[in-house]
Amino acid sequence: MSAPADLVDGDPLFYIIAGEASGDVLGAGLIRALRALTGGRARFVGVGGERMAEEGLESLFPIAEMAVMGVFEILPHAPRLLRRVRETVKDVIAKAPDTLITIDSQAFTMRVARRLRKCRDNGGAAIPLIHMVAPTVWAWRPGRAKVIARFLDHLLVLFPFEPPYFEPHGLTTSFIGHPAIDQPAGNGPAFRERFWIASDAMVLAVLPGSRPGEVKRLLPVFGETVKRLAARYGKLHVVIPTVSVVADQVEAGVADWTVPVSVIRDVAYKADAFAASDVALATSGTVTLELSLARVPTVVAYRVHPFSVPIGHLLINRDSVVLTNRILGRQILPLFIQSECTPQGLGLAITRLLDDPEARAEQMAAADEVVRRLRAADEPASILAGRAVLKALGQPN
Numbered sequence: 001m002s003a004p005a006d007l008v009d010g011d012p013l014f015y016i017i018a019g020e021a022s023g024d025v026l027g028a029g030l031i032r033a034l035r036a037l038t039g040g041r042a043r044f045v046g047v048g049g050e051r052m053a054e055e056g057l058e059s060l061f062p063i064a065e066m067a068v069m070g071v072f073e074i075l076p077h078a079p080r081l082l083r084r085v086r087e088t089v090k091d092v093i094a095k096a097p098d099t100l101i102t103i104d105s106q107a108f109t110m111r112v113a114r115r116l117r118k119c120r121d122n123g124g125a126a127i128p129l130i131h132m133v134a135p136t137v138w139a140w141r142p143g144r145a146k147v148i149a150r151f152l153d154h155l156l157v158l159f160p161f162e163p164p165y166f167e168p169h170g171l172t173t174s175f176i177g178h179p180a181i182d183q184p185a186g187n188g189p190a191f192r193e194r195f196w197i198a199s200d201a202m203v204l205a206v207l208p209g210s211r212p213g214e215v216k217r218l219l220p221v222f223g224e225t226v227k228r229l230a231a232r233y234g235k236l237h238v239v240i241p242t243v244s245v246v247a248d249q250v251e252a253g254v255a256d257w258t259v260p261v262s263v264i265r266d267v268a269y270k271a272d273a274f275a276a277s278d279v280a281l282a283t284s285g286t287v288t289l290e291l292s293l294a295r296v297p298t299v300v301a302y303r304v305h306p307f308s309v310p311i312g313h314l315l316i317n318r319d320s321v322v323l324t325n326r327i328l329g330r331q332i333l334p335l336f337i338q339s340e341c342t343p344q345g346l347g348l349a350i351t352r353l354l355d356d357p358e359a360r361a362e363q364m365a366a367a368d369e370v371v372r373r374l375r376a377a378d379e380p381a382s383i384l385a386g387r388a389v390l391k392a393l394g395q396p397n
Helices: 021-037 050-054 071-095 106-121 144-149 163-169 188-194 212-232 247-253 267-276 286-293 306-315 323-328 343-355 357-374 381-392
Strands: 013-018 043-047 099-103 129-132 154-157 172-175 202-207 236-241 261-264 279-283 298-302 335-337
Touching: 013 021, 013 071, 013 106, 021 043, 021 050, 021 099, 021 381, 043 071, 071 106, 099 106, 099 381, 106 129, 129 381, 144 163, 154 163, 154 381, 163 172, 172 381, 188 267, 202 212, 202 267, 202 286, 212 236, 212 247, 212 279, 212 298, 212 343, 236 267, 247 261, 261 267, 279 286, 279 343, 286 298, 286 323, 286 357, 298 343, 323 357, 335 343, 343 357
Parallel strands: 013 043, 013 099, 099 129, 129 154, 154 172, 202 236, 202 279, 236 261, 279 298, 298 335
Antiparallel strands: none
């Protein structure tokens, strides 16, 4: 979608940065919302992926470069990361937007915001700094909330339990709800027909992550898990919705799997893939919440770089790793971390979800409660985010 042809220099200019696939989706929704709320009189520049490009944004550089996570995963990429931070800060200052909106991907976006705040404090341009998707201080390192409050002007959060972590430190925080609850339901039968999946096949959705490091660590484990399941369920078909950053890596990783596998590169089919699935095996992240909302019984797994393990055990709150579990305050989705994340353990957990009607029903029933807790108002989260941005700038919305 291209920008309206009658835009002029006086129209608000929004600099939006998203560093990974999930943020790219949120960024695209925010662009659409700001266009709608301003009557089309809004301009956009920044850093984004395919979804933001579809809305007319030309990215400063490919966001695939930012798809890293974890202390030791970031270290090898630090020189490039810091170079891109410097380039982005320079670009923001040169374009002088009405505001900077950063989305998730804290390793990159927070460095940009901090440098711009330092520049502002030293007499530079007073660009308002808004961040969308709070750092998970409720899961690990809660002390970060106080640090973040020192340089951001406004924080847009997706979960109702997040504002109390930041507001005591003086950071204006708006709960906008989670965009996943506004996603339309998928069409399972149509998906099976399109991808030649038998109507009586047992469909397992496999989500090995959206970062190369995640795929490298988890896809082989998932492959061995699938091999175990195939011995029990004769008509097993695997679907893997993925993103462009890791799509080639995923294709190569499943080339020797002995069960039918459909790798889905087009995000337009993700909801349909979920609707067609009987069960899911997923890497911890936003996708686990999406699966819950789609009522797909799910087993969650995660492995970090071995050198990150000692730090992780000290800083991570296990009860907060899986979003559905954190929102409801009880374990609904089983979680397997590090040494627990084995083909045997994952296979047994998936088998239980397939064979035990009560285990399946518990997960599917939890979706209704999650939706109630994640809805901030009657409007979609993207519109509420757009309203919050315009309000922070003192503009009508």
